Amino acid sequence: MTGDESRNLKVGSRIRWGADExxxxxxxxxxxxxxxxxxxxxxxxxxxxxxxxxxxxxxxK
Numbered sequence: 571m572t573g574d575e576s577r578n579l580k581v582g583s584r585i586r587w588g589a590d591e592x593x594x595x596x597x598x599x600x601x602x603x604x605x606x607x608x609x610x611x612x613x614x615x616x617x618x619x620x621x622x623x624x625x626x627x628x629x630x631k
Contacts, residue, residue: 571585571602571622571623571627572622572623573619573620573622575622575627576604576605576620576622576625577619578596578600579600579627579629580600581597582596582597582604583596583597583627584596584597584628584630585597585607585625585628586613586625586626586628587590587625587626588624588626590618592609593611594628595607595608595609595610596608597629599616603619603620603623604616605619605622607615607625619630
């Protein structure tokens with residue numbers, strides 16, 4: 571996703587990183603510089619909006 575797409579994420583949005591369906595996270599916080607993600611398989615991490623190029627939004631079904 572682009573930096574602009576990352577800026578539009580909402581708290582609670584689900585993302586995956588790259589092509590790995592097992593590498594998923596939930597957005598727990600967002601601010602002007604980036605988002606905080608709680609990964610399903612590891613600790614929480616903050617990432618800058620423009621560093622979210624490998625992130626893909628998971629659509630809610």
